[in-house]
Amino acid sequence: MRKDELMRVYYQMQLARGFETRVAEQYMKGRIGGFCHLYSGEEAVALGALWSLRKDDYVIGSYRDHGYYILRGGDPGKAMAELFGHANGCCKGKGGSMHLFDPDINFLGGYAIVGGMCPIAVGLGLAIQYRGEDRVVLCAFGDGATNQGAYHEALNMASLYKLPVIWVCENNRYAIGTSVTRSSAQESMARKAKTAYDLPVSVVDGMDFFKMQSVMERAIKRAREGKGPSFIEAKCYRYRGHSMSDPATYRDKKEVEFWKQRDPIPRIKAVIQHDFDVPDEEFKALDTKVRQVLEEAVKFAEAGHELPPERLHEDLYVD
C-alpha cells in the first residue's frame, strides 16, 4: 500500500477509537443515554472489512455500530448528535447508539436484536442479484449471534441462492459475560458455518488490518463474480465492557493486557515507520486532526436539539 493510504488507515482507526473515547466522556456527563456499546479495540476488523468495498456496496451490522458508521465514512457529528438524541443526528435522534443509519454511505443500520440483521442482509443480497448488479453486502455480527436461529436460516439461504453476502463474525470471545466456550458447542465460528452452509470460510487475526483487508478482498471478488457468500471469522477483543454499564469483571487483567499488546493502532504505526520513515510529526498532525474533527463533532451534537414532541408521530408511515 502507498504511504498516503497507510496514513489514512492510521487516521481512520484513530478517529474511530477517539470517537468512542468522546462517547464515553459524554455518556458519563449524562448527555448520552440508553445502552451504549463501544467498539474500542476492534477497529482493524471494521476498517479491514470496509477498506475494499465500493461506495455502492451495502453495510449492515449490530448495535455495536459506531465503528462501522465512522469507518464507512459517516459523519462523526451526525453520529454524535444521534447519541445525544438530537434532530441533527443521522436518525433525527430516534434511533440512538444502537441504530445508526445513513443511506448516503449505504450503511443500512445497526440492529439491536442479536442475529436479527442476518436475514435482512440476505434480502439485500437478493435485491442485488435480482437487479443484476455487482454490489456486495457486508454483514457484521458477534460470536453470540451464531447461537440465534435467525442467523442459521440466513446463512443457509445466502448459500442456497448464491447471494453476494459477506458474513463477518467478530469473535471477541464474549457475549456480554458469557464466553464462547460456555455458549457454543463448536468454538470455531468458521467451522460452525463451513460444512453446514457449504461456503468458504477464513479465520483471521482481527487485530491486524492487513490480514483482515486481504481476506475481505478475496471474499468481495468472489461475491462480485456471482460465486456467492463467504464467511470470515475475525478474532478480536473489545477493550471495554459489553456496554457502558458493564464493569467486565468476568475477564482477568492478563487477558485484557494480552490483547492490548496487539492493539491495531500502534501496530499500523510501526509498519508505516518501518516501510517509510515517517517523522513523528506527521502522526501527531493526524492525531491533532482527529482531535479537531471530534471536537467539531461534539460541538455539532451540542448545537442540535431534540425533535419537538409535536413531531413524535412523524415517520411512522410513508404517505
Next chain:
Amino acid sequence: MRKDELMRVYYQMQLARGFETRVAEQYMKGRIGGFCHLYSGEEAVALGALWSLRKDDYVIGSYRDHGYYILRGGDPGKAMAELFGHANGCCKGKGGSMHLFDPDINFLGGYAIVGGMCPIAVGLGLAIQYRGEDRVVLCAFGDGATNQGAYHEALNMASLYKLPVIWVCENNRYAIGTSVTRSSAQESMARKAKTAYDLPVSVVDGMDFFKMQSVMERAIKRAREGKGPSFIEAKCYRYRGHSMSDPATYRDKKEVEFWKQRDPIPRIKAVIQHDFDVPDEEFKALDTKVRQVLEEAVKFAEAGHELPPERLHEDLYVD
C-alpha cells in the same frame, strides 16, 4: 436376533403400515378431518429407532406421528379414536392426527410446527440429567426441520450441555413439494450437523430395520453413559403425498418405484425366511392378527363420541 423377535419386527411394521391404510380409508369416508400425514414407507426408521429404547425413555416427534405412536406400543384404538376426534382418543379428540400423546408409553407428543419440538427434546434431556437418571430422549423430525432456527438452537444446547438426546432426522428427500436440494445448501443432514454442533453423526439406510436399530443402539449407549447427544440421518421415503391432500405430482413414478423396491416389510420377511425357514402360514397368521387388531381399533373409534361442547373449556388450566 431370535426368530420371535424378528417376527415381532414384521408384525409391528405391518401394524403401522396397515394402520395408515385404515386411516386413509376413514379419511376418504370423511370420518377423519384436518391435515393427515401418513408414515407409510418409513416404518423401519421408527421401529429401528424405538426397538432398543426402554419403557422409561422419552419419545417426541413431528405431526407425522402415527408410526411412532403405534410402534412405541400405543393403542391403535386410542390413536384411531383421536383421529375421529372422539373422547376415547389418546387426547380426548382435542389433538388430532398431528398431536398424538400418551404418557403411559412416554410418547410426549407429535408437534405441528416444523422444528418446534427440538428445543422441547433438549428440555427433556435436561430433566434427565438434572435428576441423575440414565434415560434418553429420541427426537424425530424431517429434513425440512434443519432449515428452521429453533432446530439449530436446540442442537447447540444439547451438545453444549451434553444431554442424552438422540436426534433422528428422517431424510425422505422432500419437505412437501420442495426437495432437499432446493432448500438446503448442505444436502447431507449429517454433515450439516456434525461440525457445527460437534456431535457424532451417522447416515443410515432408513429402509433397513437392522441398520437403523444398530446405529441407534450405539447412540443410546452413548447417551446413557452421559456422553451426550448423537445425530442419525435416516435416508428414507414416504410412499404417499405429504398429507392426504397432496397428490405428490412433483415426484416421478421412477423415483417412487426405486424406493418401493426397498420396502422394509418384504425385506424383513425375506431375511426371516432366509435365516429360519418360516412357513408362509406364520406370516399370514400375523397379517390376520394385524387385520383383526385394526378392525378392533376402528370399531373402538366408531364406538366413541366427541366430547360434549359443555366440556370445551376443560384442560385449559390445571387447577
Next chain:
Amino acid sequence: MAKTSYRDALNQALREEMQRDESVVLFGEDVAEYEGSFKVTRGLLKEFGPKRVFDTPISEAGIVGMAIGAAMGKIRPVPELMTANFAYVAMDQILNHLALMHYMFGGQATLPVTIRMPGGGGHQLGSQHSHSPEPIFVHTPGLFVVYPATPADAKALLKAAIRDDNPVIFLEHEGLYNLEGEVPDNLEPGVIGEAKALREGSDITLVGYGAMTHVALEAAEALAKEGVKAEVIDLRTLRPWDKEAVAASVSKTHRAVVIEECPPACGIAAEVATNLYELAFDALDAPIERVSGADVPLPYAKNLEQACIPHGTDVVRAAKKAMARQDP
C-alpha cells in the same frame, strides 16, 4: 360479470401487479413449483419465471427478514407465509424489525413489503394450526393490516397493499378461498382503511371482518325474518380501521355487535367496542355485544372446534340481547 373465487381474485391481483411492476417478487414455501399450498400462486412461476417466483426453505424468520432487506434493496417483495400460524416463528422480524424500522431510522428505511398469510380456523387443523393472530398485528404501530371478506376486496386490497410503500400484513381466510363473487374487470386498487356497509339497516350494527363478515351477513338475514333491520359493516382493513364509518352507523342504530374470530382478551372486538364507546357513548342504548372465538386453543374435534367459532346464531343471540334493552 363472471363470478371469480377469492383464491383466483388474489391470483389475479398478484399477476396484474407483477405485470405492471417489474420489481414485484414473490417467494415463500412451495409457492413456485408447488404453486402454493392453497394454490393462490398458481401459474405465476410459469408466467414470470424462477427469478420472480421462487421457493424458500422452511425458514419464516429468514423469509420475512429477506423481504425487509430486499425492500431496502429497492424490490417490492410479496412473501407468502404458508399459514398465519407460522408467523409466530417470524414474530421478531415482523414486530421488532419490519414494523419499526421506518420510524426508528428516522424515515430513511422504506419497506414496501406485503406479507400474505392465510389465517383462521374451522378445518380441524388442531391447536397449532388454527390461529387468528390479527390482534397481535393490529396492536403494532408501523404495520397496516388487511383482511378482505370478498373476492373483489381481496383483489382490490391486495393490489393496494402491494403498491403501498408501508409494510402490510395481508390476511386471507382459509375458509374463503373457494368463495365466489363478482370481480369487476380492470378493478382499481382499494383503499386501505375504508370499511364498507354490505347491508343497510336501522336497528343494530353488526361489525365483522374476513370470515366474520359472512357470519354477520347470515345473522342479518335471520334477524330480518324477525323484523330486525341490521346494518352489516365489513371492516376490510383492521389497521387502520374505519372508526368514523362504524361510529356513524352506531350513532344511527344505537346498538352494535362486534364479531371476531380470535379469543376475546385484547382482541379486535375489544378494540372496536372501546373506540365506539369513546366516539358514540351517548348514542348507545345498550352495551356493545362481542361475539368472539372461544377463549381456548382450537381443538381438533369438529364439534368442539365449531363451538369455538362464531356462527350466525351466536350473533343473532347477541343482537337480540342488545335489542332487548329499552332505550333509556
Next chain:
Amino acid sequence: MAKTSYRDALNQALREEMQRDESVVLFGEDVAEYEGSFKVTRGLLKEFGPKRVFDTPISEAGIVGMAIGAAMGKIRPVPELMTANFAYVAMDQILNHLALMHYMFGGQATLPVTIRMPGGGGHQLGSQHSHSPEPIFVHTPGLFVVYPATPADAKALLKAAIRDDNPVIFLEHEGLYNLEGEVPDNLEPGVIGEAKALREGSDITLVGYGAMTHVALEAAEALAKEGVKAEVIDLRTLRPWDKEAVAASVSKTHRAVVIEECPPACGIAAEVATNLYELAFDALDAPIERVSGADVPLPYAKNLEQACIPHGTDVVRAAKKAMARQDP
C-alpha cells in the same frame, strides 16, 4: 419492617422457592456467573450451584422450549429472558407450544413454567428494546400473566407463579427494580387473579398495573389536592384479571381511567374498558378514559420517549375529562 427493593424481593422469592423445592431450576442468558443483567439472580449460583442456576446461549426459542421439555420431565423451570423484547424470537415456543400444550394434549402435559422477563420503556433503549408486550400474552388462552407493581407483590406473586402448575409469564418492570417498599418477613405466596385497591376513593377509579400503578397513584395524589377522591386499583395480574373488583369499584365511582404502557390498539386498556362497559354499563356516567403508550415504536430521544409514556399529568387530564361529564 425493613424496606426492600423490587429487585431484592424477586431475588428473595427465587431463593426461598429454590430452598423449598429441589426441582426449581433457573437458567437464561447471563443469569448465573454474571448474576443477571439486572442482577435479580445475584448470589443464586453461589448458593445453589451450577446445576440449578446456569447460563444459556443467546437462544430464546431454545430457552423457552427447554423449559417446556424440562417441565414435562418433572422439573420446575424458571427461565429468565434478559428482557421482554427477546420474547419475540421465542414467540412460537410461548404462544404456539407452551400456552396450548396442556389443552391440546387433553390435559396430559402439565407445564409449571414461569418465564421471567423485564419489560417496559423509559430508559432510552430505543425502539427494539423498549416493548411492552403484555397484550400479546394476555390475549393468549393457556397463559397466566403477572405484572407486579410493588416489592411485596413482586415477591408474593413470583412465589405463587413458581408454585403454580400452569405456565406463567412473569413481567417485571425495568423501571421498578430499584423501587423500595415494605416486604413482610415470611410472606405467603400471593393469589394470581386478585387486584388490590391501593387507595380508596369515591369519585373516580384509576386502574393500573406494573409501572402504571405508580402513575395512577401519582395522579390520585394530585387529584386529591383538587378535591377529587380517586380510587386506585392495581391489577397485579393481567390474565386472569380481577373483573369483579374493578367493576365493583366503578359501580361505586361511576367513572374510570385505565392506564397502560403499551400502544392502545387491542391493548390492556381496551380489554379492561370493554369488560367494564359490559359489567357496569348503567353505572357509568362517562366514557371510560384510556391513557395509553403512544402509538409509535419508542424513540431514543429522551423527550420523545417520555412523550410516549403515560405520566401522572396525563392521567389527571383524563380524569378531569371524565369528571367534567355531568351525571345524566
